[in-house]
Amino acid sequence: MKKLLLIALLSFGAQAKYTAEDCKVIAEHAEVIMAMRQDGADMSKMYERLTMNISRLMIDEAFSKPLFSTEKHKKQMVTSFKNSWFKSCIKNVAKES
Numbered sequence: 001m002k003k004l005l006l007i008a009l010l011s012f013g014a015q016a017k018y019t020a021e022d023c024k025v026i027a028e029h030a031e032v033i034m035a036m037r038q039d040g041a042d043m044s045k046m047y048e049r050l051t052m053n054i055s056r057l058m059i060d061e062a063f064s065k066p067l068f069s070t071e072k073h074k075k076q077m078v079t080s081f082k083n084s085w086f087k088s089c090i091k092n093v094a095k096e097s
Helices: 001-014 020-036 041-049 053-060 071-096
Strands: none
Touching: 020 041, 020 053, 041 053, 041 071, 053 071
């Protein structure tokens, strides 16, 4: 995950340093991608629509996670995925400080 995040951050923009706000944006993006995954979205169509490297890394990771049938478990997976991306990002922000 850390290696994926580093690659993702490098592709996210040309900024030298990332902020907590950048991490929120990344986490929100991860949330949308996992929600799409949990709603049964087609991976190839997601790849067509979301062309940024960070999006594709998130798609790959999202599709490596289980697909749930209950709303409770879907929401838990979406929240967990979002928090995981935020946590990894914010750790890198702290290292840069």
